[in-house]
Amino acid sequence: MSTTQTNKIEIIKATSSKINDVDFDNLSFGAVFTDHLFECDFKNGEWQTPVVKPYAPILMDPSSKVFHYGQAIFEGMKAYKDDKDAIWLFRPEENHKRFNASAVRMAMPEIPESIFLDGLNELLKLDAEWVKRGNGSSMYIRPFMIATGAGVVANPSDEYKFMILLSPAKSYYAGEVKVIIAEHYSRAANGGIGAAKAAGNYGAQFYPTNLANKDGFQQVIWTDDATHTKLEEAGTMNVFFRINDTLLTAPTSERILDGITRKSLLAIAEKEGLKTEVRSVLASELVEAAKDGSLKEIFGAGTAAVVSVIKGFSYKDEYYELPKTDDSYASLLKEKLTGIQNKLAEDTFNWTVQVK
Ligand code: COI
Numbered sequence: 001m002s003t004t005q006t007n008k009i010e011i012i013k014a015t016s017s018k019i020n021d022v023d024f025d026n027l028s029f030g031a032v033f034t035d036h037l038f039e040c041d042f043k044n045g046e047w048q049t050p051v052v053k054p055y056a057p058i059l060m061d062p063s064s065k066v067f068h069y070g071q072a073i074f075e076g077m078k079a080y081k082d083d084k085d086a087i088w089l090f091r092p093e094e095n096h097k098r099f100n101a102s103a104v105r106m107a108m109p110e111i112p113e114s115i116f117l118d119g120l121n122e123l124l125k126l127d128a129e130w131v132k133r134g135n136g137s138s139m140y141i142r143p144f145m146i147a148t149g150a151g152v153v154a155n156p157s158d159e160y161k162f163m164i165l166l167s168p169a170k171s172y173y174a175g176e177v178k179v180i181i182a183e184h185y186s187r188a189a190n191g192g193i194g195a196a197k198a199a200g201n202y203g204a205q206f207y208p209t210n211l212a213n214k215d216g217f218q219q220v221i222w223t224d225d226a227t228h229t230k231l232e233e234a235g236t237m238n239v240f241f242r243i244n245d246t247l248l249t250a251p252t253s254e255r256i257l258d259g260i261t262r263k264s265l266l267a268i269a270e271k272e273g274l275k276t277e278v279r280s281v282l283a284s285e286l287v288e289a290a291k292d293g294s295l296k297e298i299f300g301a302g303t304a305a306v307v308s309v310i311k312g313f314s315y316k317d318e319y320y321e322l323p324k325t326d327d328s329y330a331s332l333l334k335e336k337l338t339g340i341q342n343k344l345a346e347d348t349f350n351w352t353v354q355v356k
Contacts, residue, residue: 009038009122014054017129024132027170029304030140034127038119038164041148042109047162050119052126058161061150065157071147072199073102076303078169079124079139079355081131082343087124087139087355090341092117094260099143102196107156108145116143120164124355130168135342140169140304144199172305179234179298180217181283181315182208186225187233187255194255202236209235217314219300223283224255230280237300237308238262242329243289244296246275261301261337267349268336274329283315290320298322299330307334 014035022032033055040050066072075095080088096117100110120141124131131139142165149157185208188194193201205220212220219235232250233239238259241248247269252258269276289295290313298310307330312321339345340352 008049009119010049010051010053011122011126012051012053013126019129022168024137024168025170027168029169029172030142030167032168034130034139034166034168036123036126037166038123040111040115040119040162042160042162043158045158047109047111047115050115052119052122055165060148063150063152065147065149065151068152069147069154070198070200070203071106071108071157071160072144073099073106073108074142074144074197074199075099075102076197077120077141077143078303078341079131079141079166080342081133081137083133085133086343087128087131088341088343088352089120089124089355090353091260091264091351092120092353095143098197098258098260099145102198103145105193105196106198108147108160111145111162115162121355123164123166127166128355130166132168135338135344136170138169138341140167141165142167169304172308175218176311177218177300177308178216178319179219179221179310179313180212180215181221181231181286181313182223183228183316184208185220186228187220187222189225190254192254195252195257197257205236215314219310221313229282229284231283231286232256234298234300234308234310237302237305239310240265240297240299240301240330241281241286241289241295242297243285244294246277247329248277248279248281250280251278259302261303261306264337264349264351265301265307265333268333269329271348272332272336286313287315287318287320290322293323295320295322296325297328297330306338 017035036052037055038052041048077095103110145160145162147157148161149159222233224230300308309330340347
C-alpha cells in the first residue's frame with residue numbers, strides 16, 4: 001500500500017485490483033464494488049481527516065446507535081464516462097444538498113461540500129478504470145452516513161461515519177413492472193421522514209412490497225397516509241402519469257422525496273414543449289382515465305432505474321393494463337436525459353460536472 005495526501009485527503013492505494021474478475025457485461029445492480037472507498041469520521045464535534053482507502057469490512061461496536069435506532073442516511077448518484085474517457089457527474093451539488101437536509105432531519109451532522117464532493121472526486125479518479133463507457137453503463141455512487149457512537153441510550157450519537165462506495169452498473173431492472181396502489185400501508189406520513197433519504201424509509205417498504213410480489217406485482221404505488229387517495233411515489237422512485245398529452249407528477253412535500261431525476265425530467269419535458277402539471281393525482285382519477293382510454297403512460301423516475309415504465313396497475317382488486325404507445329414520453333425523456341448524462345447531447349442545462 002502506498003500513502004499520499006491530496007487536498008488534505010489521505011490516499012491509501014490497494015496493492016492489487018479486482019477489476020479483472022468482474023464481468024462488466026453481466027452486472028447485477030449494486031452487487032460489485034470497486035477497489036477503494038472514501039471514509040471520513042465525525043468525532044469530538046468535528047469531521048476528521050478524510051481518507052480514500054482499499055474497500056474492506058468495517059469493525060463496529062455492537063451497541064452503535066445505527067443498529068438500534070436506525071440513524072442512517074444515504075444518497076444515490078451516478079458517474080458516466082464520455083468517448084474521450086472523461087468522467088462526469090450529474091448535478092452532484094444537488095445530492096450534497098439533499099444529503100445535508102436528510103442529516104438535519106435525522107439529527108446527524110451536516111457534511112461540508114469539501115469533504116463530500118472532493119472525496120468523491122478523488123475516489124473516482126483512483127477507480128477511473130472501473131467507470132465504463134457507453135449509454136447504459138454508469139458508476140452508481142452510494143454516499144452514506146451511519147451513527148457509530150456506542151451505547152443504547154435513545155438519543156443522537158456523538159460519532160458518525162461517512163462513506164462513499166462505487167458500484168459499476170448497467171440498467172437497474174429491465175423487466176415489465178406491474179404495480180399495486182397502496183390502500184393500507186404507507187411509505188411516509190406528514191411530519192415524518194419521507195422527504196429524507198433515510199435508510200428506514202426503504203427498509204419499511206420491504207414488507208408491503210413482498211406482499212405485492214406474492215400477488216404478482218413488482219412494486220407499490222405509495223399513497224398519502226391520511227386518505228390513501230393521492231398517488232405519491234412508485235417503489236423507490238418518484239412517479240409520473242401521462243393523461244392525454246399532459247405529464248403529471250405529485251408536488252414534493254414532507255412525504256415525497258425531492259428527486260433529482262424527477263426535477264430533471266420535468267425541466268426536459270418543459271423544454272421539449274410537453275405540457276406538465278405538478279399536482280396531486282388521485283387514484284380515482286387514474287382509474288377513470290384508464291377506463292376512458294386517456295391514461296397513456298405511467299413511469300417511475302429515480303437515479304438507479306432512470307425511467308422505469310409501468311405496464312399496468314391494480315386498485316381495489318381491479319387490474320388496469322396500459323395501452324402501447326408509439327410516441328412514449330417515457331422513452332423521449334429517458335433518451336434526452338441519458339444523452340445529457342452520457343455527454344452524447346449538448347448539456348444546455350449545465351447539469352454535468354467533470355471529475356478532474
Ligand atoms: C434511486 O433510484 O434514487 C434510489 O434511491 C434507488 C436505490 C434505493 C437503489
